[in-house]
Amino acid sequence: MSNQNWPLFEVFIRSKNGLSHKHVGSLHAADAPMAIENARDVYCRRNEGVSIWVVPSTQIVASDPEDAEALYEPAKDKIYRHPTFYTVPDEVGHM
């Protein structure tokens, strides 16, 4: 059996406890346990991580780039969500 039929997995690595898992790339594997083993070999050869997550790529639901404007544009003019929008006198210290 060729590995062409092996499903694609997305790989997430936690570099150390306290930090979130971060997407590092993907790989093919026959099943999930093998994906973990392969991820160890492919992405963790230099102490990159302390924990691995693998997710079948087909299970990732991604937003459509075509929708970008509708999704992200509305937040752009809401400057009042940022602390710098408000005036606080220097005399009262950091707030």
Add this chain to the structure above:
Amino acid sequence: METTTLEHRFNQKIEREEKIEPKDWMPDDYRKNNIRQISQHAHSEIVGMLPEANWITRAPSLRRKVALLAKVQDEAGHGLYLYSAAETLGAGRDEMIDDLHSGKAKYSSIFNYPTTTWADIGAIGWLVDGAAITNQVALCRTSYGPYARAMVKICKEESFHQRQGYEIMCAMAFGTPEQKAMAQDALNRWWWPSLMMFGPTDSDSVHSQKSMDWKIKRYSNDELRQEFVDKTVAQAEYLGLTIPDPDLKYNEETGHYTFGEIDWKEFYQVISGNGPCNKERIEARRKAHEDGAWVREAANAFAQKRANQQVA
């Protein structure tokens, strides 16, 4: 592996300031303590929306209205980050919500006080968020990873909450005599409940010692309360307002302010359900949940319809 070995390793991790992550072994009580604290924290964000939402439609300008809306939206979001963090420990979302609605779970006592004037919105941002931020900045270093990460995100987003409150206080304190009187009245009513937000005094705090040993809490209730008083006094002075505590004075030797005795009887009354708005708050949450039932049902039906279309 034997429990004693596991526990030893766990304690070493805590000792080394290493974070505990969801799949790591942890003592049952560490798990329970975190679930209790994180879910209480989540409930406080959710119930905390109510006193402020009371003023959204009556905000005095568009600037104040968008700020207040954004703040209340943030609180909803922060509640959700925290519920998810508690879920990584095995707590169920529905059970947590049920516990809030049945009165089994607690939330911050401060939200059981009424917001009677617009100045209260200023005082809440300045004092209540100020106290919450003091507590939450310390929790960014809590030992449970998902809780710590939620706190970092929340602190970053909340920095505007206190500033918008203080801006309101400035506008009122430097406004007409009537406005200044409203600002002083709000300070009078919110000062002591804000100090109570840090919880019982260290000698009476049931959960404190274990939480400190496990580094769930990094500073004691009294330490955080002192820090809050120390940084808030100058802010009140700038406004020309008087903190309602005749015993408040600066101690040259310690470099801290000493302050009067907190009315703990009031604190325990409010915590145990007898504050001015406890019933109203829980009733509002229950009603919101029940009134939202048809929306959840409709969403399920729509998801089902979409799934059927994809099959066809």
